[in-house]
Structure formats: structure tokens, C-alpha cells
Amino acid sequence: MSELRLSPIERLVKALRRLPGIGEKTATRLAYFLLAAPRSVAEELGQAISRLLEEVVLCEECFNLTERSPCKICGDPSRASGELCVVEEPSDLASIEKAGVFRGRYHVLGGTLAPLEGIGPEDLRIAPLLERIRRDVVKEVILATNPSPEGEATALFVAEQLRALKVPVTRIGYGMPVGGDLEYVDAVTVRKSLENRRQFSI
């Protein structure tokens, strides 16, 4: 069926089905919900999605998603504590911010090492991390990649890269369930894992 011949409802169902975890039945249910709900529900959702890509950019310092670069955290002098928290994704950063316990700055790697998928060190923001540590006053690097095999391997690799820079490196640990994901864990667990961080040994 050509794109032009799809009805507005079919077009929406098709677009919704590209989202993770949404099949045809859920997509159909959501489409009819939007038609039956107050006008503002669909209007606000359509606008929020359309404006998302226009308004969100990467922070040049930490590579977090932000409305302007440098982001609020990198531009906040009260957060220049010298603690630098290295995470995989912006969603992990958001999860740590929500816990409200960390007052330093972040560095978003943009993923984990995955040699089988062809993702090597040059695909992550490791070089900008080293450059940042050489340039700024960094008292401690907290490796907050996920406690998954990929996250552990990435933490190990980053720690090895940092050895020459003589900066103390710690790893979040106690509190995170093994195999868990920072993005989905509750705020208390995130707080515990930050409080109980330990010296990273390689």
C-alpha cells in the first residue's frame, strides 16, 4: 500500500508501531484514544514530538541533551566540585540527577564498547573525556556505566585510559542490582550506589 493512500488513522498507527514495545493492537488503541480524547491531548503530544528534535542539542562539554550548550549543569559554577561522573546515556544522567545526591558534573559516553557490533573506543566520547580531565581541575572520576557486562568492560577500558592522568577513579557499586539499568532503577538505589562507590582497581 503506498504512503499516499493511507488514511490519517492508518498513517498514525504505522508511525506508532515504530516505537519500541508498541504493536499493531496497542497502536490502534492509542490512535482511537487520541481521536476520542480532548483535542488538547493530541495537540500537545504532536507539538512535543515535533519540537523535540528542533529544540534539543548536545552539550559541547558533557554531551548531555540540552536546550542550549553548555547545559545548565556545565554552566552552573556551584557544581564545579571537581567530581566528574561518567555515564553511558543521557537517560542515565537524568536518573542520577533525579536522585538529587550528586553535585558534580557529568560526561556522557554515548554508549558502551561493543566489539561484535563494531562499536570501538573511537565511537564513544572517550577522547573528549581525557581532554577535559587534562584541561579542568578534576579531583575524582566516578565511572557510572551500568553494571552489565558491556558497562563493566567500558568502565575498565576508561579506567585504563585514565591511569596515565593520575586522577582518582571510582566505580559506583553497592546498591545497583547486577544486570540492572540505571535508567529504570529507583532513586534510593541510585543514591546508595553513589554513596558506596569504591576505588576502581584494574
Place this chain on the structure above:
Amino acid sequence: MSELRLSPIERLVKALRRLPGIGEKTATRLAYFLLAAPRSVAEELGQAISRLLEEVVLCEECFNLTERSPCKICGDPSRASGELCVVEEPSDLASIEKAGVFRGRYHVLGGTLAPLEGIGPEDLRIAPLLERIRRDVVKEVILATNPSPEGEATALFVAEQLRALKVPVTRIGYGMPVGGDLEYVDAVTVRKSLENRRQFSI
């Protein structure tokens, strides 16, 4: 937190949370997915939602959702068989169309009777249904409301209203699981329930 101070991501999460079955974690996951996915995914979804309300109207004949009134089905002379299928919602009509076995026309009631919620006969399109049957050549009215208590009660009420018009009234039956919903049932079950329709007795 005021609407103006929400970030684009927070605004999207808030808008997504208004959808049925989507909580904060799913909404957050979808928002970050849209940021990481190819641009076209978010663009097409945003457009499909924004255009949905502009482009979809109610058919003046059958009250189905359509791009222009009368809808394709009401405007198709080959479907003037005299069979009129009465359904609760446009999604039920779509489900019967998908089964591909019914070649007559439809009438969308717009819900079911629900006295406890204050939904009476005047809130459904029952008067336009009677008017349509008086005006057009209708050989059979198929009551295809859902086999739920509300759907059965509505079918009974409509059948009573139709008695004076001396038009044969049938009820879809065999094949539909009791307590099920036309919107979610498979095409074979829908086809069976149409083939095995029975005389409606009140």
C-alpha cells in the same frame, strides 16, 4: 512546576503519560528512543498526530471517522445491499472491515447505554439510525454491539426501537467470546460471528 519551565523532553514525557497504559518509565523510554532514532521516526509521528484531528471528520450518514463525508463506504454504490451493521465505535467498524466478509453499510452508535454514567439513548445515534431506516431501503439490521452487558443492553434497546419499523433484526453471536471486544478480536472470529448471526428475539 510551570509548563514554561519544562524541558522539551519533560514536556514530551508529560504528554505521553496522558495516553492509556503509558506510565512515567515507558514515557521516558519512548522520549529517549525518539531522540536516538532516525529523524524521520519522530517527524512522521509528530506529523501523523498533528494532522489526525485536522483531517478526520465524522461521516454524516454512518458516523464513522473519515477524511470526507459521506465516507467511502456510504458513497460506494456496490455496498447498497440493504444490510445495515450497527456497531458501538469506529474501531469496531474497522475490525469488521478487516475481516472482509461484510459488504453492506454501517451505523456507529458512538458508545453503549450506561445509565450509571448518565449515558442515555439520546447520547447515542439511535434517532439518526431510525431516521435512516425509515428513509433508505434496509433489508436487515445486524446488531454488532459487543457481547458485554452494556453491548447486550444496548442491542436490546435498539431492537425494541426497531420493532415498529418492521425491519428484520439480527444479532452477531457465535464466535465472539463473551466479555470480548470487537476491536481486539481476530479476523476469523469476526467473520464467524457475522456468518452465524441469528434472529434477534426480545
